[in-house]
Amino acid sequence: MAAKRRLVEELLRGENNQISIQISEVSSEARLHSIWREKVIRWYFSVVTALDRQHQSVDDSPFNRTSVHITTALLDNYLLALPSELSLRYKHDRAAYQLLATTCLLLGMRLTQHDQQRSHQGTPESGRNSGDNHSTGQLKRAKTHWDHMDQADHQEREVEAEHGTTFRPSERHNAVSTTVVIIPTAATLLQMSAAPKTISESKVLAMVREVTGSRAFPRSHIITALDYIRSLSSSPQEDNDITLSSENAEEAYRFVDISLTDVTLVGCRSSVVASAAITLALFRSHHGRRDVTSLRRDVCATIFGEDVDPAILVAARKVEAKMFAAAQQATHVHAPRQMNPPIMHPHFTAHLIPLEDD
Numbered sequence: 001m002a003a004k005r006r007l008v009e010e011l012l013r014g015e016n017n018q019i020s021i022q023i024s025e026v027s028s029e030a031r032l033h034s035i036w037r038e039k040v041i042r043w044y045f046s047v048v049t050a051l052d053r054q055h056q057s058v059d060d061s062p063f064n065r066t067s068v069h070i071t072t073a074l075l076d077n078y079l080l081a082l083p084s085e086l087s088l089r090y091k092h093d094r095a096a097y098q099l100l101a102t103t104c105l106l107l108g109m110r111l112t113q114h115d116q117q118r119s120h121q122g123t124p125e126s127g128r129n130s131g132d133n134h135s136t137g138q139l140k141r142a143k144t145h146w147d148h149m150d151q152a153d154h155q156e157r158e159v160e161a162e163h164g165t166t167f168r169p170s171e172r173h174n175a176v177s178t179t180v181v182i183i184p185t186a187a188t189l190l191q192m193s194a195a196p197k198t199i200s201e202s203k204v205l206a207m208v209r210e211v212t213g214s215r216a217f218p219r220s221h222i223i224t225a226l227d228y229i230r231s232l233s234s235s236p237q238e239d240n241d242i243t244l245s246s247e248n249a250e251e252a253y254r255f256v257d258i259s260l261t262d263v264t265l266v267g268c269r270s271s272v273v274a275s276a277a278i279t280l281a282l283f284r285s286h287h288g289r290r291d292v293t294s295l296r297r298d299v300c301a302t303i304f305g306e307d308v309d310p311a312i313l314v315a316a317r318k319v320e321a322k323m324f325a326a327a328q329q330a331t332h333v334h335a336p337r338q339m340n341p342p343i344m345h346p347h348f349t350a351h352l353i354p355l356e357d358d
Contacts, residue, residue, distance in 0.1 A: 011228060015223040037075070037076075066226055068257075071104050074111075102204055104211065106204070113181070225274035228271055233245070242298055244278065252281040255276075256277045268315070275303055280320055280327075296320070
């Protein structure tokens with residue numbers, strides 16, 4: 001079996017094994033506050049961009065678009081997994097939503113960092129690219145659950161000794177064992193977000209325990225659309241399969257970034273979202289010389305196999321329409337484009353959710 005096919009099939013298996021939240025009686029749009037969700041995702045990009053600026057010398061930091069996509073998946077899955085009567089709190093209590101959003105960002109950056117470390121251990125080469133390298137191996141829950149993070153303490157103390165730095169107890173939990181990158185503490189994130197006084201570091205840490213103990217918390221690497229794009233841009237051309245150039249891949253990443261705030265795409269398969277983004281990126285690069293229908297068919301065949309389900313093609317077409325509409329509306333100021341160089345709002349200290357009414 002060709003290497004690319006094996007890689008994509010591994011991603012599909014990982015996607016199928018991920019926790020699927022089935023809400024039969026209520027749609028995700030009814031469960032999620034679309035305006036608040038959009039605002040915190042833009043804040044995620046702003047904070048990650050600001051942190052990335054501070055670590056320009058680090059070859060592979062966890063402050064990238066992947067951490068935003070993983071963070072958003074944590075936020076969505078947690079809210080969709082809650083009983084309906086409990087999820088209503090996060091549609092009406094602004095402070096509670098801010099607390100949850102901050103908690104998910106802490107966890108999302110940590111999970112991204114963990115995946116990068118596994119990728120370094122599993123492959124001899126490592127490098128920084130727009131899609132960010134990942135492994136689909138099992139995530140060690142003990143390294144993420146706050147109650148059990150003492151297992152990583154000895155690695156973090158090595159970082160302290162090497163760099164002559166002493167972390168506070170809460171900071172020690174967030175030290176990186178393989179690179180000189182420290183995941184911000186809850187207190188640091190709260191300061192960056194200008195969070196209300198009602199949110200304290202202890203409340204964030206209590207929420208960390210709640211989120212990581214819920215059934216919505218991932219037990220393995222979270223497969224995102226970025227993984228599929230990276231797999232098609234890092235593999236050599238094979239037969240008639242689609243292979244992305246660096247320019248095509250970056251354009252596909254941008255489409256995925258822009259569409260992340262669309263609440264109607266929550267629950268859509270990552271593979272379908274990736275197919276739509278890749279199709280649009282290739283269509284643009286061909287300047288319309290090739291029809292989008294044949295491009296879509298080839299992209300889906302590369303990801304799902306030659307006997308692709310017609311329902312997949314229909315789903316990809318619908319996602320394409322939403323992505324294209326979002327790209328048309330996106331502006332230089334508001335759209336989360338590429339992470340390097342960042343173009344998000346420079347004033348990243350704004351509230352997660354503005355205090356004024358919408």
